[in-house]
Amino acid sequence: MKEQKREKNIRVRVFKASDDIESCRRFAEGHANVLRDYGVTKVTSAKNDWFYNPGVFVIIVESEDGKHTYGGERIHLANNTQPLPIEEAIGLVDTKIYPLVAEYAKNKTGELCGLWNSKDIAGHGLSILLTCMGVTLARMLDMGSLFVLCAPYTVAMAKTYGFVIETSIGKEGTFYYPKLDLVATSLVINDVPLLSTAAEEQRQEVLNLLNKPIQQILAEGPKGKACVNIDLTLKGVAAK
Numbered sequence: 005m006k007e008q009k010r011e012k013n014i015r016v017r018v019f020k021a022s023d024d025i026e027s028c029r030r031f032a033e034g035h036a037n038v039l040r041d042y043g044v045t046k047v048t049s050a051k052n053d054w055f056y057n058p059g060v061f062v063i064i065v066e067s068e069d070g071k072h073t074y075g076g077e078r079i080h081l082a083n084n085t086q087p088l089p090i091e092e093a094i095g096l097v098d099t100k101i102y103p104l105v106a107e108y109a110k111n112k113t114g115e116l117c118g119l120w121n122s123k124d125i126a127g128h129g130l131s132i133l134l135t136c137m138g139v140t141l142a143r144m145l146d147m148g149s150l151f152v153l154c155a156p157y158t159v160a161m162a163k164t165y166g167f168v169i170e171t172s173i174g175k176e177g178t179f180y181y182p183k184l185d186l187v188a189t190s191l192v193i194n195d196v197p198l199l200s201t202a203a204e205e206q207r208q209e210v211l212n213l214l215n216k217p218i219q220q221i222l223a224e225g226p227k228g229k230a231c232v233n234i235d236l237t238l239k240g241v242a243a244k
Contacts (some may be wrong), residue, residue: 012228075134077117077120101190129230148195152167166196218235
């Protein structure tokens with residue numbers, strides 16, 4: 005008998021990490037659990053010292069009642085509080101990451117990191133939606149550029165949102181990370197305000213969320229649909 009695909013109802017919100025430590029803890033716990041399922045224990049973006057970093061903004065995916073956390077992602081702004089996760093991850097093998105970030109930081113840069121989703125919503129199209137929301141948040145934060153470290157199977161999707169491989173570091177932009185048998189690719193959006201390298205469809209998706217940060221979206225993947233209630237408004241948050 006064919007299993008019936010059930011539609012899930014979830015919500016997405018954004019907050020400044022230092023304003024909601026309890027939600028940060030739930031995010032970090034869920035992220036760590038997913039990494040352990042994949043046998044990964046050393047990921048710089050999974051450390052918890054970002055809770056109190058004033059330059060960290062969190063997009064969290066949770067149940068409608070807020071009791072269960074299903075996934076999310078973070079944007080770390082480059083600041084004097086702590087290095088970006090990509091700097092900590094790559095710096096030991098290629099120090100060129102430091103002057104690269106410093107150069108981009110002249111026009112407000114940061115990193116999209118810690119993207120994860122639990123098995124509860126895997127296969128419901130949330131990874132693509134999270135990428136779109138991450139780029140949208142970067143626009144809201146008036147960022148000039150945005151870094152990301154991608155696993156091989158997410159590089160093509162990231163490129164559709166305007167990310168290009170940063171070939172000046174590593175081996176043409178690739179590294180063995182977070183384990184020696186796993187390859188990560190460094191990418192960057194060079195012009196967040198314009199998204200000139202994004203595919204037109206994905207650029208329009210970002211503009212749609214920018215113009216309407218509170219909306220309901222029906223996400224769909226091979227395992228079913230998810231009704232996602234999105235609120236990307238930065239209530240009371242200074243985007244500095």
